[in-house]
Amino acid sequence: MSEAARSIPLTVNGTTVRVAPGTTIAAAVLLAGDATRVSVSGEPRGPLCGMGICFECRVTIDGVPHQRSCQIICSSGIRVMTDEVLKGSGGTGTP
Amino acid sequence: MTAAADVVIVGAGIVGAACARECASRGLTTIVVDAAGVGSGATAAGMGHIVVMDDSPMQLALTVYSQKLWREISAELPGDVEFEACGTLWVAGDDEEMDEVRRKRALYTSVGVDSEILDSQALAEAEPRLRRPLSGALLVSSDAVLYPPCAAGYLMREAVRMGARMLAPQRILSAGIGRVQLENGTELHAARIVNACGVDAARLLPGLPIRKRRGHLVITDRYPGFVRHQLVELGYLKSAHFLTTDSVAFNVQPRRTGQLLIGSSREYGAENSGVNHALLAAMVARAQAYLPEIGELQATRIWTGFRAATPDKLPLIGPWLEDGTLFLATGHEGLGITTSLATAKLLASAMLGEEAEIPAEPYLPARFLHEEGGTGLGQQVDAPERSHV
Numbered sequence: 079m080s081e082a083a084r085s086i087p088l089t090v091n092g093t094t095v096r097v098a099p100g101t102t103i104a105a106a107v108l109l110a111g112d113a114t115r116v117s118v119s120g121e122p123r124g125p126l127c128g129m130g131i132c133f134e135c136r137v138t139i140d141g142v143p144h145q146r147s148c149q150i151i152c153s154s155g156i157r158v159m160t161d162e163v164l165k166g167s168g169g170t171g172t173p
Numbered sequence: 174m175t176a177a178a179d180v181v182i183v184g185a186g187i188v189g190a191a192c193a194r195e196c197a198s199r200g201l202t203t204i205v206v207d208a209a210g211v212g213s214g215a216t217a218a219g220m221g222h223i224v225v226m227d228d229s230p231m232q233l234a235l236t237v238y239s240q241k242l243w244r245e246i247s248a249e250l251p252g253d254v255e256f257e258a259c260g261t262l263w264v265a266g267d268d269e270e271m272d273e274v275r276r277k278r279a280l281y282t283s284v285g286v287d288s289e290i291l292d293s294q295a296l297a298e299a300e301p302r303l304r305r306p307l308s309g310a311l312l313v314s315s316d317a318v319l320y321p322p323c324a325a326g327y328l329m330r331e332a333v334r335m336g337a338r339m340l341a342p343q344r345i346l347s348a349g350i351g352r353v354q355l356e357n358g359t360e361l362h363a364a365r366i367v368n369a370c371g372v373d374a375a376r377l378l379p380g381l382p383i384r385k386r387r388g389h390l391v392i393t394d395r396y397p398g399f400v401r402h403q404l405v406e407l408g409y410l411k412s413a414h415f416l417t418t419d420s421v422a423f424n425v426q427p428r429r430t431g432q433l434l435i436g437s438s439r440e441y442g443a444e445n446s447g448v449n450h451a452l453l454a455a456m457v458a459r460a461q462a463y464l465p466e467i468g469e470l471q472a473t474r475i476w477t478g479f480r481a482a483t484p485d486k487l488p489l490i491g492p493w494l495e496d497g498t499l500f501l502a503t504g505h506e507g508l509g510i511t512t513s514l515a516t517a518k519l520l521a522s523a524m525l526g527e528e529a530e531i532p533a534e535p536y537l538p539a540r541f542l543h544e545e546g547g548t549g550l551g552q553q554v555d556a557p558e559r560s561h562v
Contacts, residue, residue, distance in 0.1 A: 118430070144394045144471050 088156045091163040103147035103158055104128070104135045113148055116161035138164060177362040178202040180524070181353045183345055183377065184369035186216040187325040187513045188502050193332035195517035199525065203239070203363055204317050204326060205329070205338040206353065206495065208373075210341050212325030215371050215509060218478020218480040221324070222403055223259055223317040223511050227277065230463050231487055231535035237284050238509060238531050239515035246514075253323040255429040261316035262291070262300065262402040264463065265308040270407040274311045281313065289311045300400055301463050318403055318426055321510050324455050328513075349379045351498040365524055366509065367500045368493075369476055372481040378493070382541050383504050386482040386561075387443040388455050390436050394471040397431035419458040423463045433470065435460050437507075439480075446477050480506045490516050490536040491523045500524065501538045 084096035088103075090110035097106050104125045107114055113122030115136045119159040125135040130149040139145045147158070180196045182189050185207035207213070216259045218459050223243050227233040234374050243256075250256045265271045281288045281438040289312045291299060296310045306312055333339060344356035350366060353361040368374050375381040419440045426434040440449065440457045453475065481506040483489060493499040500523065519536060522529035534540075 142469075143396065 086152050086154050088152050088154065090158045091160055092135045101152045103137065103139065103152055103156075104144075106152050107137060107147055107158060107160060109137075112145050112160050113162055114160055115166060116165055122162060137161075174359045174499075175362065176204065177361065178204040180204070180364060180365045180367060181206065181348075181361045182216075182367040182369055183207075183340065183353060184367075184371065184503075185211045185215050185329060185341060185372075186371055186509070187212060187321055187328065187440040188509055189367070189369035189437075190325040190328035190332065190504050191513040191517035191522050192369055193337045194328045194335070195521045196524070197332045197337040198372070199521055201365075201524070202361070203332065205339050206335060206343050206345055206355065206361070207331070207339075207341040208344050211329045211339070212322035214373070215478050215480060216321045216325050218388070218390070219321055219480075219507070219510055220256065220424075220436060221319045221321040222261070222426060222511050223319065224508075225281065225313060227280055227556035228486055232508070232552075233280070233511050235487075235515050235533050236535065237286055238518075239512045240286075240317075241323060242518070244315065244510075246530060248319070249460070250324070250351055251327055252317070253320065254327055255320040255323070256317060257429050258314070258317045258428075259427060259437070260312055260402050261311070262313040262404050263295070263304065263407050264296070264404055265310055265407050267308055269501060271308045272408050274309060277311050281311075286313065286315060290435055291519075291555040300402065300404065302400060302466055302508065303404070304463055304465050307463075311499075312402070315405065318428070319510070320428075343558040345377065349360075349496050349499050359490055363551060364498060365500060366498050367502055367520065369489035369502040370435070370501055371505075371509070372479045374489075378499075378501075378511065381489070381503075382484055383489075384441060384482050385444065385447075386506065387438070387440040387477050388436065388480060389438045389448065389456055389475065389477050390455065391427075391453075391472050391475050393433045393435070394473055395431035396433065398434060399431075399466075399470070400425060400427050400464070403427070404463065407460075419452060420519060421452060421459050423459045425460055425467070432473075435467070435472075436486070441482075443477075447478075447483045448477060452475055456521075462534070468469055481509075482506045484542075487513060488516060488536040489541075490519045491533060491538055493519065493538050494542060523558070 083098045086097050090160045095110050119141045119147045123134045125148045126132040128148050130146050136144045179201040180203045182205045185205050193205045218544050225236045228423050265274050291310045293306050344368050346354040374384045404425045421438045424436040437453050480502050489501040489504040519529050
């Protein structure tokens with residue numbers, strides 16, 4: 079894909095990522111090189127089913143926790159946070 | 174096969190497990206049988222609130238005693254029990270309910286339970302997600318929450334460590350007159366048999382005054398810090414509940430995981446485990462009336478369970494006089510997690526002829542034998558009750 083096609087900017091854990099229209103947030107998180115959620119035992123997790131069933135792709139979008147990133151298309155300017163950052167920074171991951 | 178023991182306990186819910194631990198610790202050889210496994214009935218369905226309650230002086234005495242017993246062992250509970258001394262906030266919505274807060278505080282103080290009155294501002298600071306304004310609350314800091322199936326598992330492991338044996342899953346055909354018969358042909362002999370089967374107690378002892386009382390719970394995804402205490406409304410003043418009425422109340426519990434348990438409901442006459450969607454909707458709406466943002470959270474599971482309810486809202490603990498070998502430890506309704514440890518103490522004292530730490534009479538099954546007919550079914554008047562647990 080050409081750089082020009084990546085017309086949608088968003089941030090993943092504070093880093094700006096540009097994606098093509100129609101890209102899921104799960105794909106944007108993968109492009110950023112991050113895991114989606116962190117399991118109870120502390121393991122990083124990523125999208126497994128890709129169809130909204132497994133809940134492994136949950137992230138915090140514009141402050142709303144537990145959003146299934148594989149089911150949501152990126153829109154310009156949204157802020158995505160993952161457990162790695164939310165938990166790693168000593169935060170609770172949720173409001 | 175035949176086996177013998179000093180005590181055979183039928184039912185391995187939290188009450189049966191607590192009784193097994195207590196019996197084993199007194200040096201009684203103990204066998205526990207259960208149709209499923211440890212903590213699989215009401216124990217697995219309930220919230221796990223260790224709470225002092227005051228619907229009656231007898232209920233108060235039992236819950237105060239048992240809450241103290243839980244605090245005494247809290248340091249030894251393994252991590253999976255998730256014991257959290259978060260306290261209970263009894264939330265008052267108006268001046269009338271604040272009067273109830275003061276009444277409750279005076280009563281709790283008189284029995285040695287510390288509590289603290291929060292005014293409207295202090296409540297808003299303690300629980301910022303509660304609607305504003307509310308009139309205040311009573312904070313009972315010595316109340317706690319835990320995860321009941323793992324608590325029952327711990328008590329059972331302790332019993333086994335002290336020599337008890339566990340037989341499960343084993344369907345029980347009969348229990349009485351010194352003998353417990355299992356479907357697989359095993360016959361267990363004991364001078365003392367304990368029926369700790371919760372709502373199923375009457376299957377083995379027809380005529381027991383126990384009715385199923387269904388409840389619903391919702392559990393959410395993880396939202397750490399959304400609430401910090403177990404929150405219970407004092408709204409019962411507006412709608413005095415009686416045993417025959419379906420009802421809902423605001424009762425929300427924070428789990429150590431960050432999940433929230435949302436309750437509660439009460440229903441008689443519901444025999445199946447399905448969800449009553451109208452009652453569930455009323456229950457969630459009640460929670461939302463106190464925690465306006467709770468509707469934005471994601472629920473992950475909804476389920477029902479059955480409380481073992483007695484007409485006078487007190488459990489049945491002690492000998493069943495019509496059978497000199499049979500003891501009961503059932504009928505705890507919504508307080509079985511709280512009162513399991515006290516039940517075990519009272520039961521062991523009754524078996525060994527010792528005096529218990531609190532008077533045992535209010536909980537003796539014999540109170541239902543005074544009725545004509547002797548089965549307990551003659552008692553028609555249900556005790557009024559205050560709040561849901």
